Amino acid sequence: MAVINADLRVTANELIAEETWALRFQSPELAAQLRPGQFLNILTSDQIDPLLRRPYSISNVIGDECEIMYSLVGKGTHALARKRPGDTLGVLGPLGNTFGYEKPFGTAIIVAGGIGVAPFPFLTRELQQREIPLITFLGARNAARVVARGLANLHVATDDGSEGYHGTVIAALDAYLAMHSIAAPMIFACGPNPMLKAAQQFARERGIACELSLESEMACGIGICQGCPVERHQGERKYALVCTEGPCFDSNDILLHEHHHA
Amino acid sequence: MNTTYTLGTMHLKNRVLVASGTFGYGNEAAPFTDLSRLGGIVTKSVSWLPRQGNAPTRIAETSSGMLNSIGLANVGIDAFISDKLPFLRELDTSIIVNIAASSIDEYVEVMERLEVESGIQGYEINVSCPNVKEGGLNFGTRCDMTESITRELRKRTKRTLIIKLTPNVTHIGDFARACEAEGADAVSLINTLVGMAVNIHTRRPVLSTITGGLSGPAIKPVALAKVFEVYKAVSIPIIGIGGITTWQDAIEFLLVGASAIQVGTASFRDPDAGVKIAAGMEAYCQAQGVEDIQELVGGLQIAAGVAAPGFVKAR
Ligand SMILES: Cc1cc2nc3c(=O)[nH]c(=O)nc-3n(C[C@H](O)[C@H](O)[C@H](O)COP(=O)(O)OP(=O)(O)OC[C@H]3O[C@@H](n4cnc5c(N)ncnc54)[C@H](O)[C@@H]3O)c2cc1C
Ligand SMILES: Cc1cc2nc3c(=O)[nH]c(=O)nc-3n(C[C@H](O)[C@H](O)[C@H](O)COP(=O)(O)O)c2cc1C
Numbered sequence: 001m002a003v004i005n006a007d008l009r010v011t012a013n014e015l016i017a018e019e020t021w022a023l024r025f026q027s028p029e030l031a032a033q034l035r036p037g038q039f040l041n042i043l044t045s046d047q048i049d050p051l052l053r054r055p056y057s058i059s060n061v062i063g064d065e066c067e068i069m070y071s072l073v074g075k076g077t078h079a080l081a082r083k084r085p086g087d088t089l090g091v092l093g094p095l096g097n098t099f100g101y102e103k104p105f106g107t108a109i110i111v112a113g114g115i116g117v118a119p120f121p122f123l124t125r126e127l128q129q130r131e132i133p134l135i136t137f138l139g140a141r142n143a144a145r146v147v148a149r150g151l152a153n154l155h156v157a158t159d160d161g162s163e164g165y166h167g168t169v170i171a172a173l174d175a176y177l178a179m180h181s182i183a184a185p186m187i188f189a190c191g192p193n194p195m196l197k198a199a200q201q202f203a204r205e206r207g208i209a210c211e212l213s214l215e216s217e218m219a220c221g222i223g224i225c226q227g228c229p230v231e232r233h234q235g236e237r238k239y240a241l242v243c244t245e246g247p248c249f250d251s252n253d254i255l256l257h258e259h260h261h262a
Numbered sequence: 263m264n265t266t267y268t269l270g271t272m273h274l275k276n277r278v279l280v281a282s283g284t285f286g287y288g289n290e291a292a293p294f295t296d297l298s299r300l301g302g303i304v305t306k307s308v309s310w311l312p313r314q315g316n317a318p319t320r321i322a323e324t325s326s327g328m329l330n331s332i333g334l335a336n337v338g339i340d341a342f343i344s345d346k347l348p349f350l351r352e353l354d355t356s357i358i359v360n361i362a363a364s365s366i367d368e369y370v371e372v373m374e375r376l377e378v379e380s381g382i383q384g385y386e387i388n389v390s391c392p393n394v395k396e397g398g399l400n401f402g403t404r405c406d407m408t409e410s411i412t413r414e415l416r417k418r419t420k421r422t423l424i425i426k427l428t429p430n431v432t433h434i435g436d437f438a439r440a441c442e443a444e445g446a447d448a449v450s451l452i453n454t455l456v457g458m459a460v461n462i463h464t465r466r467p468v469l470s471t472i473t474g475g476l477s478g479p480a481i482k483p484v485a486l487a488k489v490f491e492v493y494k495a496v497s498i499p500i501i502g503i504g505g506i507t508t509w510q511d512a513i514e515f516l517l518v519g520a521s522a523i524q525v526g527t528a529s530f531r532d533p534d535a536g537v538k539i540a541a542g543m544e545a546y547c548q549a550q551g552v553e554d555i556q557e558l559v560g561g562l563q564i565a566a567g568v569a570a571p572g573f574v575k576a577r
């Protein structure tokens with residue numbers, strides 16, 4: 001199989017929650033190759049501004065269609081929201097590594113914050129196919145922003161208490177684990193940086209295996225610009241590249257800092 | 263139609279190269295493009311020791327452009343020779359190694375290591391580097407230092423020697439003249455322009471280094487004017503760089519005086535951009551009945567009586 005760098009046909013683009021969209025495009029080649037945790041580098045418009053592609057996690061694969069989820073932020077996502085079925089979308093991928101869902105563990109604990117939920121419908125499906133038990137904690141600003149589709153065994157936390165647990169998703173996980181025991185858990189986390197830092201600390205304190213899916217500014221997504229470093233915990237090289245060595249990292253291997261996106 | 267071009271001792275298939283720092287060491291982009299259809303590959307800057315590069319944030323998109331503060335992150339000369347060169351050497355395209363250093367001795371040492379290696383057709387010298395002996399002053403902003411680097415390196419190689427000029431100077435033509443006088447085969451320009459981005463929510467600079475290098479379509483008009491200025495100043499070939507994204511952009515650079523061009527930031531948008539630009543240039547020449555693309559170099563038509571802009575000194 002070869003990597004794809006092509007204009008693909010959009011088949012759907014719809015609002016699925018407050019300021020949150022799901023976009024589908026057709027590509028049998030990508031559908032056959034993509035694995036949970038990987039991402040695609042997408043040209044959000046044909047114009048020269050925004051200049052750079054934007055990376056998006058693969059959310060799910062449905063037949064020969066691929067789906068991404070995005071929340072409206074700036075130039076790129078506003079351009080994406082204007083795409084209609086039949087339009088073309090410049091897609092480059094598959095890129096990056098996958099979640100370590102084939103590692104030995106008992107139960108997957110999925111921890112998602114905001115649009116960090118994006119990679120998890122696909123992961124959920126793969127875990128279910130392997131009959132691996134999973135539990136999902138999803139944090140959102142409010143009930144209107146909860147994106148539950150494709151998730152399983154879901155526990156919601158909201159900042160304003162409008163749905164589920166009132167507080168952070170890590171606090172919700174903490175409260176759950178105080179009441180229930182999970183055998184050989186492994187955390188898979190994706191979301192804003194403060195949430196990832198909290199997940200990293202939570203896992204370290206309890207000795208739970210944990211993988212974090214990171215974000216970074218990216219100019220290329222394929223390892224040619226050196227623009228996406230994440231600091232490594234130890235080793236000869238100070239930085240790893242999020243695009244080619246990630247985006248999924250063992251939480252013990254990396255250091256997270258303030259500068260990462262809030 | 264003839265697309266080939268000889269630059270110094272180096273034979274290029276066509277006039278499109280990919281720019282340093284925007285194409286890694288060739289292997290990363292190989293799955294996305296046909297490297298054998300490029301005129302050449304200019305490697306990421308290589309220094310004597312590996313460089314870890316700057317802390318994040320290293321990238322900020324700007325209007326039709328981007329800022330970077332990569333900090334010359336590279337594998338260093340040993341790993342370049344052992345891990346990167348074997349792949350590059352096998353490619354059916356010209357390989358130009360870009361050298362960065364913090365002293366003239368370091369430039370010389372890196373080149374001397376490379377001189378004994380096969381598979382390298384030329385060097386491009388990144389003089390936009392801080393000189394530690396001069397308190398971090400950028401080599402490329404001082405004519406005398408650019409001159410010394412060119413002189414010392416010219417003595418040591420018969421391979422094609424290209425000096426890459428920074429636009430962050432008042433009279434870029436003076437720098438090009440110094441390179442020509444010391445025997446450089448060509449000058450390439452422009453490197454990035456100093457720029458800055460500010461986050462109003464945090465009231466902080468976006469880049470960890472506060473300022474960075476601006477590149478992409480946003481800088482193309484500046485780059486065209488600099489190439490034109492240098493074309494009026496020297497007779498050695500010029501390699502035009504700056505925001506080239508389409509074949510039309512490339513033709514503009516030839517018309518103002520570039521003999522070849524480099525594709526930089528555009529490869530981030532599309533790693534196949536260089537190949538597409540080369541194909542577009544060839545199709546244009548065929549459509550226009552151009553026998554040899556050399557006809558276009560410096561072919562800008564300026565109406566009689568129109569004086570060259572004030573900053574342009576006559577040759
Ligand atoms: C591996 C990876 C996977 C990603 N997956 C998804 C995904 O599945 N869904 C999704 O919606 N987004 C995802 N992102 C983020 C996405 O690439 C864009 O950064 C985001 O959509 C904003 O783009 P924009 O053009 O709308 O905003 P821009 O115009 O680029 O930015 C607007 C503002 O937001 C800030 N900003 C820029 N990039 C980010 C960022 N990454 N996170 C937070 N703030 C930022 C900027 O500083 C700027 O001030 C992912 C990023 C990475 C690296
Ligand atoms: C991310 C990035 C890294 C770069 N690294 C180098 C480098 O290592 N050495 C160098 O001489 N120029 C480097 N450059 C400058 C480019 O080679 C080129 O001169 C400049 O970006 C202008 O061309 P463009 O607008 O087509 O990108 C870099 C540019 C970018 C955007």
Ligand code: FES
Binds near residue numbers: 226228242
């Ligand atoms: S985004 Fe360019 S190297 Fe990672």
